[in-house]
Amino acid sequence: MANGTERVVVVGGGLAGLAAAMRLAEAGVHVDLISMVPVKRSHSVCAQGGINSVNTATRELGDSEWLHLDDTVYGGDFLQHQPPVKEMCDWGPRIIDLMDRLGVTFNRTSEGHRDQRRFGGTMYKRTAFAGATTGQQLIYALDEQCRRWEADGLIDKYEYWEFLGPILDDNGMCRGVVAQDMFSMEIRAFRAGAVVMAHGGCGLIYGRSTMSMICTGGAAGRAYKAGVKYANGEFIQVHPTAIPGTDKLRLMSESARGEGGRVWVPRKPQDSRDPRSIPEADRYYFLEERYPKYGNLVPRDIATREIFDICVNHKLSVEEGRLCVYLDLTHLPSETHRKLEGILEIYEKFQATDPRVTPMKIFPGVHYTMGGLWCDFEKDENSGGMLSGSPRNHQSNVPGLFVIGEADYQYHGGNRLGANSLLSCIFSGMFVAPCMQNYMASAGGGSADDFPASLFDGEVDRHREAMEALIKRAGDENPYLLHQELGDVMTRNVTVVRENKQVEETLSKIEEIEDRYARAALTDQGRWTNQNLSFTRALDDMIVLARVIAQGALQRDECRGAHYKPAFQIRPPDADDAAGMRRQANEWCDAFAVKNEKWLKSTIAEFTPDGPKFSYEAVDTSLIPPRPRTYGLKGAEIIEDVWRERLAGGGPGKSATESGKEAVTSA
Amino acid sequence: MSETVTIAVKRQDKPHGGSRWEKYAVAHEPGMNITTALQWIAAHPVTVDGKHTAPVAYDANCLEEVCGACTMRINGRVRQACTALVDRLLEDQPDQITLEPMSKFPVVRDLQVDRSRMFESLRRVRAWVPVDGYFDRGAGPQISQDAQEAAYPLTTCMTCGCCVDACPQFNDKSDFIGPAAISQGVLFNEHPIGRFDADKRMAVIAGAGGIADCGNAQNCVKVCPKNIPLVQSIAKAGRAATTYAIKRFFHA
Numbered sequence A: 001m002a003n004g005t006e007r008v009v010v011v012g013g014g015l016a017g018l019a020a021a022m023r024l025a026e027a028g029v030h031v032d033l034i035s036m037v038p039v040k041r042s043h044s045v046c047a048q049g050g051i052n053s054v055n056t057a058t059r060e061l062g063d064s065e066w067l068h069l070d071d072t073v074y075g076g077d078f079l080q081h082q083p084p085v086k087e088m089c090d091w092g093p094r095i096i097d098l099m100d101r102l103g104v105t106f107n108r109t110s111e112g113h114r115d116q117r118r119f120g121g122t123m124y125k126r127t128a129f130a131g132a133t134t135g136q137q138l139i140y141a142l143d144e145q146c147r148r149w150e151a152d153g154l155i156d157k158y159e160y161w162e163f164l165g166p167i168l169d170d171n172g173m174c175r176g177v178v179a180q181d182m183f184s185m186e187i188r189a190f191r192a193g194a195v196v197m198a199h200g201g202c203g204l205i206y207g208r209s210t211m212s213m214i215c216t217g218g219a220a221g222r223a224y225k226a227g228v229k230y231a232n233g234e235f236i237q238v239h240p241t242a243i244p245g246t247d248k249l250r251l252m253s254e255s256a257r258g259e260g261g262r263v264w265v266p267r268k269p270q271d272s273r274d275p276r277s278i279p280e281a282d283r284y285y286f287l288e289e290r291y292p293k294y295g296n297l298v299p300r301d302i303a304t305r306e307i308f309d310i311c312v313n314h315k316l317s318v319e320e321g322r323l324c325v326y327l328d329l330t331h332l333p334s335e336t337h338r339k340l341e342g343i344l345e346i347y348e349k350f351q352a353t354d355p356r357v358t359p360m361k362i363f364p365g366v367h368y369t370m371g372g373l374w375c376d377f378e379k380d381e382n383s384g385g386m387l388s389g390s391p392r393n394h395q396s397n398v399p400g401l402f403v404i405g406e407a408d409y410q411y412h413g414g415n416r417l418g419a420n421s422l423l424s425c426i427f428s429g430m431f432v433a434p435c436m437q438n439y440m441a442s443a444g445g446g447s448a449d450d451f452p453a454s455l456f457d458g459e460v461d462r463h464r465e466a467m468e469a470l471i472k473r474a475g476d477e478n479p480y481l482l483h484q485e486l487g488d489v490m491t492r493n494v495t496v497v498r499e500n501k502q503v504e505e506t507l508s509k510i511e512e513i514e515d516r517y518a519r520a521a522l523t524d525q526g527r528w529t530n531q532n533l534s535f536t537r538a539l540d541d542m543i544v545l546a547r548v549i550a551q552g553a554l555q556r557d558e559c560r561g562a563h564y565k566p567a568f569q570i571r572p573p574d575a576d577d578a579a580g581m582r583r584q585a586n587e588w589c590d591a592f593a594v595k596n597e598k599w600l601k602s603t604i605a606e607f608t609p610d611g612p613k614f615s616y617e618a619v620d621t622s623l624i625p626p627r628p629r630t631y632g633l634k635g636a637e638i639i640e641d642v643w644r645e646r647l648a649g650g651g652p653g654k655s656a657t658e659s660g661k662e663a664v665t666s667a
Numbered sequence B: 001m002s003e004t005v006t007i008a009v010k011r012q013d014k015p016h017g018g019s020r021w022e023k024y025a026v027a028h029e030p031g032m033n034i035t036t037a038l039q040w041i042a043a044h045p046v047t048v049d050g051k052h053t054a055p056v057a058y059d060a061n062c063l064e065e066v067c068g069a070c071t072m073r074i075n076g077r078v079r080q081a082c083t084a085l086v087d088r089l090l091e092d093q094p095d096q097i098t099l100e101p102m103s104k105f106p107v108v109r110d111l112q113v114d115r116s117r118m119f120e121s122l123r124r125v126r127a128w129v130p131v132d133g134y135f136d137r138g139a140g141p142q143i144s145q146d147a148q149e150a151a152y153p154l155t156t157c158m159t160c161g162c163c164v165d166a167c168p169q170f171n172d173k174s175d176f177i178g179p180a181a182i183s184q185g186v187l188f189n190e191h192p193i194g195r196f197d198a199d200k201r202m203a204v205i206a207g208a209g210g211i212a213d214c215g216n217a218q219n220c221v222k223v224c225p226k227n228i229p230l231v232q233s234i235a236k237a238g239r240a241a242t243t244y245a246i247k248r249f250f251h252a
């Protein structure tokens, strides 16, 4: 071991947590890995479609890490700090190589190289994949490596342990965590020189989502309540293609469209014919018609809004009583169906229809949290990326507490591109390890051994008392039904289309739920494997975060990425003549510049007992200047032309370094 | 279709404790699965006799049969609760659906069991690629499409435990590592780099609690939700064990 006192806690054993754990163990740091589920069953197993990086095949076509960066920030509507994204894209090829060496069964070309498919928001085939179960294969590879370190004594796994909160010393520095054994209900402290949070997303705030059952946001809520800032909460990704179910929404991966799947509705509303017998002329491939360049592979926020628009405003839903559109794979060869086996099986198992012969019926569903716990970065002025090993990278405002994976907010801005999350999770896990080590080696950082037992015992007692109070609480409210109410109101009002009046109503509803939560009683008062307790405790965190999300959405009066407020949309040009169009496009660009001035900022929420306190932080767009995000929408070309002319004239947001490059993708 | 479904759950409060059956009349929803029924019971924990009870403890996470958490015995058959659709179960057995914990693992509570023995077996067979380190060494070995297609099904094993639950040789009296771990051993022995550790794996697979304990009853393959060719893996492991034994014999 490099240093006998180096000991860290990793909260969460998804891709991010496992990548951090194995990298730290390799460096000789002892890791306590805490996870509510056996790490092999973490939510990361659900990822289907693949993982992005530039590769030899795309390079041949002119692709580069820079273009991956460009696609990612354009896709995110420029809300992410660019240096971390650049670093991630630069690491992409190395990450895939490593996963390849670890034995991931990536699909192969006939010569034995890794095969790639195309995903949304890019023109390049950057996405490496293992059938349609890429996340499962990636996490297994990391799980296997961690098992190896476990056998060597460098990783201690605490599976079925739940994180309850960080332990902060008198100076507000993190010295460990409190966690609970979910079987024996024992609560204990884990001392640590540094802690890294890798607890994933919080989709369960919306009731049903494509996420797994433990994605409640419980850990995020607890860190937030302890003083960690929460950033960009209102940015929630709604995936365009999910199948609604009674317990969850099951994803139909973007890879279905990446492999040639097409989205359509009959031109005649609720055409009762068998979809297979509806001729081409009677089908409306609305994404392809509206976005000729990207077609079915526009980014998710756009595809989702278009599907909504088709069903709600144009009343073209396939079914009368239920909103859905067709996702059609029936024209694809059986070879392609085989590559998508994993997801086709899911559809078949739950819908009892064969998607190889009948078009699937799908509708958008809550899928991903772009926002998360706030964390810092240090820019490398030479490369434009992050400075390797800087303790600032991924460290939150609480010294010694780091954040990685879906739990952080750094990489995806206003909208995440498909197959970029697996990359950001593994990358941030790998990258954070030396940063944590350097933090521990720095003055004030490091060993928790010198701190008195009273610090840790006091925190354990506090959590134990809170648990006892919850167990004994009497009242007439049912936590599961309260959760449903919360999920319903959030899904109705704070997803795809956001109207201030409805968001305000949601906030009052959240307040009501919060009051009623104080009367939510447990039906299980036992002290052995009490899942009722664990869920009810997490409900409190969900309510706290729901407020951060809804309040953040209310305050942000603009449209950006997944956050869409029609009342604040800049009106697109629609004049009849060229001069009129140009004039309107100029007005559009003026309004766009004003909007960026005001809103190209990260939302930062800080916990106070009276509700979140908000502030806004400038976004580092030093590498690629923000530009209108039209994705070649038919009729919007003029906006791009006008904006380009302005940039060429040294207009708003001009970048000194790489301004020539952005022309490539906006061309 | 009636408006409620009767679900009988075998409950047990503690490890080693006694068990009892409780029945619930669960509201029927079209397309519902067993996890939905368990969620419903958690929200309405009252038995058909009107007795108030604690929510049923069970494991579940992905709800799409990819994490392996929710394995239990449903109408006597070991499988995942999330892909067990209520309407389909009622077709076979209309009066009630029974839920029991897996039979080969210690019960923690109700339907939740402790499967750590399976993970321990994975450690024993060294189910990993022994890479030098996580620094940049370029891409992994080139792999043919055929080899990828052969390996891929084995890599979908989610350590759910159906196979060992159905295996007559796997019980608390034997230390048989079970078909899932054998299959993982085969997977890594066939990997171009994984095979560097093949002898270490074979020492376990050919040793006590290894392949010799398999009675070849082939129950495992019938219940594997991922259709993993376990019998094929077992046959390969058996052949490799023989070769390994001969090699050991001559080197001893």
Ligand SMILES: Cc1cc2nc3c(=O)[nH]c(=O)nc-3n(C[C@H](O)[C@H](O)[C@H](O)COP(=O)(O)OP(=O)(O)OC[C@H]3O[C@@H](n4cnc5c(N)ncnc54)[C@H](O)[C@@H]3O)c2cc1C
Residues within 6 Å of the ligand: A011, A012, A013, A014, A015, A016, A017, A034, A035, A036, A037, A039, A042, A043, A044, A045, A046, A047, A048, A049, A050, A051, A134, A135, A161, A162, A163, A164, A198, A199, A200, A201, A210, A211, A212, A214, A215, A218, A219, A251, A253, A367, A368, A404, A405, A406, A407, A418, A419, A420, A421, A422, A423, A425
């Ligand atoms: C259906 C689906 C498909 C997807 N497909 C893709 C894809 O193809 N490509 C892509 O790039 N991305 C995809 N994503 C997104 C991606 O899978 C996730 O963002 C990513 O896996 C998150 O990994 P993570 O390590 O951050 O967290 P997770 O995998 O969610 O892990 C969280 C960990 O934290 C632990 N934990 C949580 N709370 C606590 C607590 N209180 N105490 C202790 N431990 C706790 C859990 O036990 C778990 O181990 C998909 C997402 C979904 C929902």
Ligand code: SF4
Residues within 6 Å of the ligand: B166, B167, B168, B169, B170, B178, B179, B213, B214, B215, B216, B217, B218, B219, B220, B221, B234
């Ligand atoms: S073949 Fe039979 S004895 Fe062997 S592992 Fe499978 S079920 Fe068990």
Ligand code: SF4
Residues within 6 Å of the ligand: B156, B157, B158, B159, B160, B161, B162, B163, B164, B179, B180, B183, B223, B224, B225, B226, B227, B228, B230
């Ligand atoms: S081999 Fe099949 S049944 Fe056995 S643990 Fe793996 S997935 Fe489950």
Ligand code: FES
Residues within 6 Å of the ligand: B059, B060, B061, B062, B063, B064, B065, B066, B067, B068, B069, B070, B071, B080, B081, B082, B083
């Ligand atoms: S919940 Fe994951 S397999 Fe059923």
